[in-house]
Structure formats: structure tokens, C-alpha cells
Amino acid sequence: MKKIVIIPHKKTKYFDIILGIEKLGLRDIEFVSEKNVNYDLIKKFDIVIFEKLQKKLQYKIHQEKIILISICKYTRHNRLIDIFIDPFFKINNKNLFNPNREIFTPIQLDLYNNLEFRYLLNVITPMTWDTNFWKKKICFIGPKKLTKNIIFRCNKYVEQNKIEMIQFLSHCHDPHTVYLAEKNNFGFKDIRITLEKKLESSLKKNTRRKNISFRKATIKDFDILKPIAENSYLESRYYFDNSFSTKSVKKFYSNWLKKAILGTFDSFCLLICFKKKPIGFCTLKVKKYDATIGLFSISKKYQRKGFSQSLLSFVCYHLSKKNINLLSVVTQGRNYSALKAYQSNNFKISRTELWYHKWI
Numbered sequence: 001m002k003k004i005v006i007i008p009h010k011k012t013k014y015f016d017i018i019l020g021i022e023k024l025g026l027r028d029i030e031f032v033s034e035k036n037v038n039y040d041l042i043k044k045f046d047i048v049i050f051e052k053l054q055k056k057l058q059y060k061i062h063q064e065k066i067i068l069i070s071i072c073k074y075t076r077h078n079r080l081i082d083i084f085i086d087p088f089f090k091i092n093n094k095n096l097f098n099p100n101r102e103i104f105t106p107i108q109l110d111l112y113n114n115l116e117f118r119y120l121l122n123v124i125t126p127m128t129w130d131t132n133f134w135k136k137k138i139c140f141i142g143p144k145k146l147t148k149n150i151i152f153r154c155n156k157y158v159e160q161n162k163i164e165m166i167q168f169l170s171h172c173h174d175p176h177t178v179y180l181a182e183k184n185n186f187g188f189k190d191i192r193i194t195l196e197k198k199l200e201s202s203l204k205k206n207t208r209r210k211n212i213s214f215r216k217a218t219i220k221d222f223d224i225l226k227p228i229a230e231n232s233y234l235e236s237r238y239y240f241d242n243s244f245s246t247k248s249v250k251k252f253y254s255n256w257l258k259k260a261i262l263g264t265f266d267s268f269c270l271l272i273c274f275k276k277k278p279i280g281f282c283t284l285k286v287k288k289y290d291a292t293i294g295l296f297s298i299s300k301k302y303q304r305k306g307f308s309q310s311l312l313s314f315v316c317y318h319l320s321k322k323n324i325n326l327l328s329v330v331t332q333g334r335n336y337s338a339l340k341a342y343q344s345n346n347f348k349i350s351r352t353e354l355w356y357h358k359w360i
Contacts, residue, residue: 001028001046001047001067001122001123001124001153001157002028002029002030002044002045002046002047003026003028003029003030003045003046003047003048003049003121003122004029004030004031004032004041004042004045004047004048004049005018005021005022005029005030005031005032005049005050006018006032006033006034006037006048006049006050006051006053007019007031007032007033007034008034008050008051008052009033009034009035012051013088014051014071014072014073015051017071017085017087017111018049018050018051018071021049021117021121024114024117024118024121026118026121026122030045034050034052037053037057039057039060039061042057042061042066043061043064043066045066046066046067046123046153046156046157047066047067047069047121047123047153048061048066048067048068048069049069049071049121050068050069050070050071051070051071051072052072053068053070055080058078058080058081059080061080062080062149065148065149065152065153066149066153067082067083067123067147067149067150067153068080068081068082068083068149069081069082069083069085069120069121070083070084070085071085071086072086073086073088074086074089074106082143082147082149082150083107083120083143083145084106084107085106085107085109085120086106086107086108087108087109087110087111089106089108091108107120107143107144116142118142119140119142120142120143121142122142123141123142123143123150123153123154124139124140124141124142124153124154124157124158124166125139125140125142126138126139126161126163127139127140127167130167133248133252133255134244134248136164136165136243137161137162137163137164137165138163138164138165138166138167139157139158139161139163139165139166139167140166140167140168141154141166141167141168141169144169144170144171144174144177144353145170145171145174145176145177146168146170146176146177146180146181146184147180148180151180151184154166158360163360164359164360165243165357165358165359165360166186166357166358166360167355167356167357168181168186168355168356168357168358169192169353169354169355169356170353170354170355170356171353171354172191172352172353172354178354181356184358185358186356186357186358187241187356187357187358187359188354188355188356189237189240189241189355189356189357190235190236190237190240190332190333190334190354190355191332191333191334191352191353191354191355192330192332192333192352192353192354192355193330193331193332193333193339193349193351193352193353194328194329194330194349194350194351194352194353195328195329195330195331195339195342195343195347195348195349195350196326196327196328196329196347196348196350197316197326197327197328197342197345197346197347197348198325198326199316199319199320199324199325199326199327200320201320201321201323209306209310211274211275212272212273212274212307212310213272213273213276214270214271214272214273214311214314214318215270215271215273216268216269216270216271217260217261217268217269217270217271217278217281218261219258219261219262221261221271221278222257222258222261224277224278225257225261225271225278225281226254226257226258228280228281228297228298228299228300229250229253229254229256229257229281229295229297230250230253230254231250231300232253232295232297233249233253233295233297235332235334235335235338236249236253236332237332237355237357238252241357243357243359253295256283256294256295257269257281257283257295260283260284260294260295261283265285265294266283266284266285266294266295267284267285267286267291268283268284268286269281269282269283269284270282270283270284270311270314270315270318272298272307272310272311272314274302274307279298279299279301279302279307280296280297280298280299280302280307280308280311281295281296281297282295282296282311282312282315283295283296284315284319286319286322286324289323289324289325289326290324290325290326290327290328291319291324291326291327291328292327292328292329292330293315293327293328293329293330296308296311296312296329296338298311308341309341309344309345312341312342312345313345315327316345327347328350329342329347333352
């Protein structure tokens with residue numbers, strides 16, 4: 001989609017965010033000074049990104065079904081704006097989203113997550129890796145909400161680019177977005193639950209169990225681990241979408257594991273071994289002070305025997321020694337055993353979202 005960014009003349013903390021958009025390297029984007037903005041210029045674009053814009057101009061743009069993205073201090077809801085972004089907004093009990101009270105919470109952007117910011121500003125993004133792997137032209141809707149204007153512009157993009165499938169991750173507390181998704185033939189596939197755990201530097205290594213050891217995986221371990229990966233994640237959204245073959249989904253997860261071992265996707269992979277034989281693994285993507293679990297699995301033969309808790313405890317210990325203070329993981333709402341395992345290890349639910357797929 002074609003985007004125009006309006007540079008405000010007054011310097012604020014939001015001004016710095018808007019100016020920083022240029023560093024994201026987005027395609028089909030132009031920048032214009034606030035004093036040079038006019039309707040004839042703006043109506044040529046699909047998306048308008050701004051801090052301040054006259055209300056009359058907002059109305060005219062909204063009527064043209066152009067997406068409005070506001071990056072500014074949030075004070076009250078404006079029905080003309082499709083996406084509010086206020087990274088400095090503080091959530092409290094009074095301003096939580098409540099559909100009965102019609103209270104709206106703006107998007108709280110992680111300023112250090114450039115990928116999330118790109119997805120948000122693009123609104124709809126072609127997924128190159130997914131397209132190449134699944135052999136289907138796939139794109140992703142970045143904002144976790146839908147409006148009529150977002151739907152209109154995305155439909156135009158899909159038609160122009162011959163997209164075959166759209167992935168959309170929705171905020172679960174937004175009833176209007178859920179309504180629009182269902183009305184526009186998005187199929188619900190999964191509940192995405194994010195859990196987090198704060199790590200303490202005082203964590204101790206758990207070495208009580210006999211014949212148990214831990215180490216980093218190498219590519220020599222892949223052939224042993226591959227069957228574990230291929231027979232796990234049966235609660236994944238891909239298995240609940242008949243357009244993906246079982247063979248392809250198994251390959252998807254085994255490829256993910258292989259790239260994690262090589263450090264080309266996730267950062268590395270940790271193993272739990274019984275009598276020196278790998279029986280489970282955990283892939284991890286590590287940033288400066290936080291980490292995310294990618295894939296986690298224990299061989300079926302060794303499940304329900306406490307090995308998952310042993311591996312989780314070691315993962316937390318290993319990361320704490322690297323000065324990582326926050327560990328997060330995503331699992332499926334239907335994966336009760338995983339939820340129970342993480343919560344038993346003091347992980348707390350931080351976010352719940354809904355996965356939708358739409359085939360064209």
C-alpha cells in the first residue's frame with residue numbers, strides 16, 4: 001500500500017517516533033511537511049501517518065476509505081482514526097477496554113521492535129518466507145484490529161497482488177474486530193496465549209535427577225530430534241486449516257528446529273538428555289535482556305514424567321546466567337498440557353489473541 005507520513009513542525013517525543021519511520025526502510029512511502037499537506041495530495045495514498053491533522057481533513061480522508069494512523073498522545077477516542085499509537089500510554093483499571101462502556105485503548109508499541117512497527121505501518125505485508133515454503137501467496141495484516149477502511153484497502157491490495165491467503169492476529173478483547181473478521185469470511189483457527197516469567201540471577205541449577213544432563217544441540221543431533229518435532233505441535237493452527245497438508249506442516253516444524261540448531265532463525269537450541277540420549281529440546285531467540293521460547297517438546301515416550309519441568313528449569317537457569325531477566329513463550333489455547341506446564345513453572349499469562357486465516 002502507498003503510505004504518506006506527515007512530519008509535524010513541532011518537536012515532541014512523538015515527532016521523534018515519526019521521524020524514525022524513515023529508518024525502517026518501508027516501501028511505497030513518502031514524507032511531507034505538515035505545512036505542505038492538502039487533500040489533493042493525500043487522496044493519492046492508501047495510508048496516512050501523522051501526529052496532528054485538521055479534523056475536517058480527517059473526515060474527508062475517512063470518507064475516501066483511506067487508513068488513518070495517528071501517532072500522538074492519546075486523550076480520547078476518535079472514530080475517524082483507524083489506528084491509534086501511543087507508546088507512552090499507561091493502562092490502568094479505569095481505561096481498560098470495555099465494550100459495554102465503549103472505552104478504547106490505543107496500541108502500545110514496543111519502540112525497540114522494528115518488525116512489529118513495520119507490520120503495523122504497512123497494514124498488510126507480503127510474507128516472502130511463508131509464500132516460498134507453502135507455495136501459496138500469503139500476506140499478514142499487522143494491526144491487531146480491523147475497521148471498515150482497513151478491510152476496504154486490504155481487499156484492494158489482495159486483488160491487485162493476487163493474494164491467496166491472509167493471516168490476521170486479533171486482539172481478543174475487541175468485539176468490533178471479531179465481528180468484522182467473521183463478517184468478511186476470516187476463519188478462526190487458534191487462540192494464541194503469551195506467557196512470561198521474570199528470571200532472577202539467583203536461580204540455582206537443578207541437578208537432582210539421575211541420568212539427566214543438558215547441553216546445546218549441534219547439527220549432529222538433528223536426525224534424533226527431527227521425529228520429535230514432526231510429531232509435536234498437533235494443536236497448531238496449521239493442523240486446523242485443511243489447506244495445509246500434514247506432510248508440509250511436519251516439514252515446517254522440522255525446518256524450524258534445524259534453523260534453530262544452526263542459529264539462523266532462533267538463536268540456539270538446548271537439549272535435555274536421558275543417559276546422554278536427547279529426549280527433548282527448547283529453541284530460544286535471545287535479545288539483550290529478554291528471550292523467547294520458539295519450539296519446546298519432549299519425546300512422547302518420556303512425557304508426563306517431569307522432564308518438561310526439568311528442561312524448563314534448566315532453560316531459566318541458563319538464561320539467568322546470561323543476564324536475561326524476562327522469558328516469554330507462546331502456546332495454543334487448546335494446548336492444556338503446555339499451559340499447565342508453563343504455569344507450574346511460574347509463567348504468567350500476559351496476552352491472549354486470536355488467529356484468523358482467510359483463503360481467497
